[in-house]
Amino acid sequence: MTGIGLRRDAAGRAFLVLCALVFAAKVALASTLPLFGDEAFYWQESRHPAWAYSDLPGATAWLVWLGTAVGGDTLLGVRWPFLLMGAAIPFLVARIAAQLGGDAAGARAGALALLLPLSGTLGVLALPDVPMTFAAMLCLDAGARLLRGVTPGACAELAAGLALGALAHYRFALVVVAGATALLLSREGRAALRDPRVWTAVAIGAVAWIPLLAWNLQHGDVGLRFQLVDRHPWRLHAGGALFPFVQLVFVTPLLCVALVVALRDAWRGRGEALHAYLLGAGAVPVLGYGVLGFFADTERVSFHWALPGWLALLALAPAVLARWPRGWRRATWAVAGLGLAVALGYLLAAASPALRARLAGTTVYPDNFAGWRDVAAEVDAALERLPPETRLVVDNFMLAAQLGFARGDGGVEVLDHPLNHKHGRAPQLALWDHVVTAIDRREGPVLLAVEDTAQSPRLRLDWYGHLCAVAGIDVPPQVLNVDGGRKRFLLFPLPARAQATPAACVLPALAWIDVPAPGARVGRRFGVAGWAFKDGAGIARVEILLDGEPVAEAAYGAAAPHVAEFWRTSSDPAHPDVGFAGEVDVGERPDGAYRLGVRLHGRDGSSEDWPEQVVVVEGGEAGPAGTHRRD
Structure with a gap:
């Protein structure tokens, strides 16, 4: 050659x-290495042979078809x-x-x-x-x-x-x-x-x-x-x-x-x-x-x-x-x-769950490789628990393609998500008749899988409202946090429903930890403060977690008017008193890096773990704002 x-x-x-x-x-x-998000979509295209697609000419899909014809899926x-x-x-x-x-x-x-x-x-x-x-x-x-x-x-x-x-x-x-x-x-x-x-x-x-x-x-x-x-x-x-x-x-x-x-x-x-x-x-x-x-x-x-x-x-x-x-x-x-x-x-590192998790708090986190195997396993487990006629519907094309690859199904139904349009895949999904415009009225049960981190935090409340309108999400989600929540999925087991009642929707909670900042060095006792709200139900209490274990109960209900000002579409009646604050005592745990998170308990009996952030515990005591102080 x-x-x-x-x-x-x-x-x-x-x-x-x-x-x-x-x-x-x-x-x-x-x-x-897990499939990159776009790779999974090219696999899906290979299951629908064509001369061209909405995003690309046909060669990539044909090569994937050839590869899987010889080497399997x-x-x-x-x-x-x-x-x-x-x-x-x-x-x-x-x-x-x-x-x-x-x-x-x-x-x-x-x-x-x-x-x-x-x-x-x-x-x-x-x-x-x-x-x-x-x-x-x-x-x-x-x-x-x-x-x-x-x-x-x-x-x-x-x-x-x-x-x-x-x-x-x-x-x-x-x-x-x-x-x-x-x-x-x-x-x-x-x-x-x-x-x-x-x-x-x-x-x-x-x-x-x-x-x-x-x-x-x-x-x-x-x-x-x-x-x-x-x-x-x-x-x-x-x-x-x-x-x-x-x-x-x-x-x-x-x-x-x-x-x-x-x-x-x-x-x-x-x-x-x-x-x-x-x-x-x-x-x-x-x-x-x-x-x-x-x-x-x-x-x-x-x-x-x-x-x-x-x-x-x-x-x-x-x-x-x-x-x-x-x-x-x-x-x-x-x-x-x-x-x-x-x-x-x-x-x-992207191929290794342990190495990938170490990158979760950095700007080089391999987001497009992460979480697909985890969510596929959780979806399979959820479908095992649900009636056999349950339909699987997902919120964006990338999640649909990844679940399709994991399940050997090139026809997973998908909602009309902004990500589909951003990447030029919406026309192709429509041509395949894979787009679901509404499932608020449904003859049978539906498992709705949502990639929560596909939307930036500031857009999530609006997206939850859209899900309410098109899917009627009136049950609490099963939350799957991968790599400390850097990749986050929500699974909604929706029962059959003859009538659309969007007013009854209970939306997932939104929260933020303001203090300490991600990566902050803190003492063995340090303060934690932030805010949380949940439209349709409200927040009953907030637990503070360290490496996934509850270590303190936060006081909830502090004034946080800036939250209501920013999230103007929120209907949680607790506004503007949606702040929380608490203090963590590390106890006998050694110094080092820990994953700090919060567990949000809704008034509807639900609980959701919010994505974690890393803090570094050192000897000494932190002041009220969580800043490090040595005695």
Whole structure:
């Protein structure tokens, strides 16, 4: 596949050993890491074969279908086609680089592609960026071959890459622009574009866009509107200024500098065909997305969008590093290797419940991997207790897909949730007829599963009110707090009901611990204060918990007018006296970190544990505000 002699020297042998080690680590992770939320939805799409979907063209779902057809509905079954594509990318980088500096340079470029965290982890997750990046590298390799002369093999590779990319993602359109620009920058590239065989390959690639365009024409352009209009503000914002710093982190700092120097070298050497070609292929994605960052979506991750450009520039990186002092070269390899180790380590932490729980109080908590197995087990247990005719309904597409994967059911019903629209999945769910608009009147029992943390705290009361209107939640929920409540689910066993009576709804409680702050250092006796309310029932009492065990009773009913002012839609008659305060005595427990929480007892007899926060107990005594004081 590579066309270079990887076994002829030490660099080639080291590259192959590194490939084997990284691939083994990725297979191990892919076999144990819970599905990312979007992966589960692609699995669900694979159960409904189509040429295109509301969020993407069809290739990702087809690859998942192929994977599960061979490997079953397992984690590795979903992911193995993506693992193979990800493993092929460094070899394509190596082949392109070998044209510039020989086999040893090719092996070094391929090794850098393995160590680059963005590409080194590619394939662990069954995401559309994997076939899209693989397609981009097929096209890049084909274009580099065309510069030496048009051959049937190069045209076939170009056609395959263009077709796969069109079937993988809307963003592949920029790769096409980059490739066309790259070929136009040199005399040899322009000569290749005059060959009818090349245009035959381009035509095959263009035909591959037809299913996506036809789907959009049939469905009011909802996919195009989401990708190009709805998800982007298209107004200047300062978020784009972070692009260089984010790339420094995810490409690793020294390697990122080397690739920027490679871009400069490509500009200076643009009189030579391959340098001009790599200039276009690298500059268009990297600089294009850098500019787009000032106008585009800031709510979803986009740090990986420029990866095809960085991979193109990797072909020039060995020559750049050869000019650097030995110490800087070694540091570049070491930092890149450390970056890959951190990336793989983060995925390992996401796969381990114990390690993941340690991240629960941090900004790097792997939210999208967390809680799915736990809630699936609780749903199964709840359905075992309920009548056999009980319907399962969930509140958002991601939870529906995860429960569907766990239960082998691609048709879980889902409510019309804001998350469905935010991620462009609402039209697809409607086409599958999976959306439930109302279950307040129901002929049989329903188990309603709600991912509480899918909504920000300030939006939850309104969402509870919506659930009241569409589902009539007149029973207390079973609360499942995962990782101390960083991921939180509510299960409502709703009995059959002929009449809709939303006024009778009892909503879940809302609460907050104001003192001490998360992560605060406190004494062995410290004060706890906050607020809590519960529409439809009210709060009877509040217990303070330490590591899940009750340790104190809080006095409830203190004035908290700011709460009523903020939550103006709340109907709890206790407002504004919804504050609580109490004191915790750690007793014989040793110093260290503890999970502080509250248990809210409703006047309807229900109880709910609110998400916990970490406090660090040290010797001494805390003052009234929970601040640490030593005697």
